[in-house]
Amino acid sequence: MTGEERREKIVALLGAADGALSGGDLAQELGVSRQVIVQDIALIRREGVEIDSTHRGYVLSRRDVPRRAFKVRHREDQVQEELDLIVDLGGTVEDVVVNHRTYGVISVPLNVSSRRDVARYLADIATSKSTPLSRITSGYHFHHVTAASEEILDEVAAALKEHGFLVERLPYEVSSDLN
Structure with a gap:
């Protein structure tokens, strides 16, 4: 070859x-x-x-598919519930982003698109000395989510809101580089 x-x-x-x-x-x-x-x-x-x-x-890269940034907040014991919710609806969680007042915007790629990916991610966290990035911002964080359609992203938003995870953006976050 x-x-x-x-x-x-x-x-x-x-x-x-x-x-x-x-x-x-x-x-x-x-x-x-x-x-x-x-x-x-x-x-x-x-x-x-x-x-x-x-x-x-x-x-x-999934830059050619519909993509949306969601601001969320939850406890560390709800990470699996949040990620499973998104992937079960057909979303891919591209990253986790925190907007720290001192350190600025910190982004880490996840590329989680299935329950198997969620399980691997949680195992990586559990078997290391690391903690979820959202710990440094009291549970507040963003995810860029891609999906096959805008309708799926609407369903993800509705489900995150229904579960109490979706949080309104602050005025300075609306036009920031978190989009």
Whole structure:
């Protein structure tokens, strides 16, 4: 297989994946080293294909689908309920963002699109010394959510509101870079 064919296969694998694919997984699938995959990803990006890197691996960017920022607040023991609610309705939680008065806007990619992704994320938190990012802002945080349609995003908003998670934005947050 040529390098060009391998890069086409990487894009196809990422497009067909339910979640992130690690460099190691791609390397094993294609019979090359992880370093070759890293170099291929750089070349693919140079060709204009938008690939996001997450702590779990690579995903094709979802910038071409409907996207909305939701401001939410909940207790730490409600993280699973919030994320399950979003993915069950067909949303993908791209990231978690906090707007800290001292540190500014902090954003971390999540790319959670299934209950399996939610379980992995919660396991990562539980097995590390880390805590949810929203802890530094008393539970207030934002999620950018993508979905196949605006109607799904409307359903996500309604469900978050119904469960008491959705919070109104402050005036300075409405026109900020959190959108």
